[in-house]
Each structure stands twice: as structure tokens, then as C-alpha cells.
Amino acid sequence: MKMFSTLTACACFLAAAVHAQDVAITPDMTRAEFAVNGQNILIERNQDADAVIEPGFAKTSRACPPFCIHPMSGGEGVETVGEIELIDFIDNYVEEGTGLLVDSRIPSWFEKGTIPSxxxxxxxxxxxxNQYRDEILQALGGVKSGDNWDYSAATDLLLSxxxxxxxxxxxxxxxxxxxxxPAExxxxxxxxxxxWLLLGLTTAQNG
Structure with a gap:
């Protein structure tokens, strides 16, 4: 009887574990884990089949302008990426310390929730x-000489x-x-x- 109970418990645990991964990121990726600046970062999808997007992001008809639909390209020579490429960027650049994932929104929006890292x-x-823009560009690896900039050691950026x-x-x-x-x-x-929210991906709170 004790053995039966143990087997039943194990079976239930395994079933729960399988169910917990029903919503993967891709067929080959259930979750993505990174270490960025000493902090462990986990990205996965919400496993709740009844979850819905936050109301603020469910609106379909914001006034344009200013809320107009933007082209696929962010600028000449700038690569537009999706979620998988973003996760790869964290893996290959952010975790390695050679790139930054940049949330370009004002701080009040950033604090409500952002993409991890x-x-x-x-x-x-x-x-x-902005009188401090040159300092920001220098922090990103730019070197200013007179009116000219050298970006040969500039950080790779991904903006959203x-x-x-x-x-x-x-x-x-x-x-x-x-x-x-450099656009590249x-x-x-x-x-x-x-x-990001529509796909049920992990967010980080900063408030």
C-alpha cells in the first residue's frame, strides 16, 4: 500500500511537471536562463491557459497621431528582430557583457514591467x-574627439x-x-x- 501511494505521488508529480511545460517558447526551448550582472534571469511563458493580456495593452484604437503604426524597419541598416532573436541577443551579447537590451520608454512605464535584463x-x-547626451553616448562606448565620434568600441544595442x-x-x-x-x-x-505580453513571456518589475 505504501509503495502504491509512493508510485501515485511520483506519477502525479511527473504529470504536473509535464503540464508545467505545456506552453514552451519553441519546440526545443521550454525556458531560457541567463546570468546578467550577477543576477539570475529566467524567461518562460505563462502556463495558465486562461491568461489574457493586460487591459492597457489590449486597446486597438489609440489616436494617431501620436499612436501611429510604425514601419517594420527602425532605420536604414537597423535589424528588426522578434522574440527568439531577442532571447538570443540576451544570451550572446547581454550575458557576455558586450550588449545592452534597452527599454526606451519613460521611467514610469519601465517600472511597471519590462523585458528581463x-x-x-x-x-x-x-x-x-539633452545636455547629457554626450555622456550617455560615451557610456555606450563612443569616444568623442572635437565634433567627431569614434564608435569602433560601441556597445551592441537592442531597443524596444x-x-x-x-x-x-x-x-x-x-x-x-x-x-x-553604427546601424549594424x-x-x-x-x-x-x-x-511580449501577448505571448505570455516573463516580465520584470522595477517599481
Whole structure:
């Protein structure tokens, strides 16, 4: 009887474990785990089959302007990526310390929830009118000499905001390009938080 109970418990545990992975990221990836700046990062999908997207991201008809649908491209030479490529970027660049995942939204939005491992560089910080913009570009690896910039050691960046109707990361990208930042070092996640949440992927709270 004791053995039967043990076997039943094991079977239930295994069934629960299998069920817990019903919603994978891809057929070959149930979850993604990283270590970024000494912090363990886990990305997986919500296993609740009844989960729905947050109401704020379920709106279909925001006024345009300003909430207009943006092109697939974030700028000439800038690669547009999806969720799998973003996860690969964390794995190959962020975890290695050679790249940054940038949330371009204003801090109040960033604090409500962002993609794990993202840092907040608000799009306004990259405007030419920001007196501290040169310091930010230098922190990203740019070296200024007079009016010229050397970006040979610049950090690889992947920028996102709220989704295809959000202009914050496109504006940030355009300002980076206008400052001479190399397009090949910039990536654009057009789906943003709306698509990330729609797919039930893990978010990080910063508030």
C-alpha cells in the first residue's frame, strides 16, 4: 500500500511537471536562463491557459497621431528582430557583457514591467537637446574627439518600447543614427511590450 501511494505521488508529480511545460517558447526551448550582472534571469511563458493580456495593452484604437503604426524597419541598416532573436541577443551579447537590451520608454512605464535584463534609457535622453547626451553616448562606448565620434568600441544595442504603435524606440534609434551610432550595432524589437505580453513571456518589475 505504501509503495502504491509512493508510485501515485511520483506519477502525479511527473504529470504536473509535464503540464508545467505545456506552453514552451519553441519546440526545443521550454525556458531560457541567463546570468546578467550577477543576477539570475529566467524567461518562460505563462502556463495558465486562461491568461489574457493586460487591459492597457489590449486597446486597438489609440489616436494617431501620436499612436501611429510604425514601419517594420527602425532605420536604414537597423535589424528588426522578434522574440527568439531577442532571447538570443540576451544570451550572446547581454550575458557576455558586450550588449545592452534597452527599454526606451519613460521611467514610469519601465517600472511597471519590462523585458528581463533590460535597462532603461528613455528616448528623451537621446534627444540632441539633452545636455547629457554626450555622456550617455560615451557610456555606450563612443569616444568623442572635437565634433567627431569614434564608435569602433560601441556597445551592441537592442531597443524596444510599447509595441508597433509606440514611437519611443524608433525615435531613440533615429537619434542614435543621427549621432553617428553604427546601424549594424542597433537592433529594433518592434513588437515591444504588447507582443511580449501577448505571448505570455516573463516580465520584470522595477517599481
Amino acid at each position: 533590460a535597462i532603461n534609457i528613455p528616448f528623451t535622453a537621446l534627444e540632441p537637446t 518600447c510599447n509595441g508597433p504603435w509606440c514611437d519611443q524606440s524608433p525615435r531613440a534609434i533615429q537619434n542614435l543614427l543621427s549621432a553617428g551610432y 550595432k542597433i537592433r529594433y524589437y518592434r513588437g515591444g511590450m504588447q507582443l
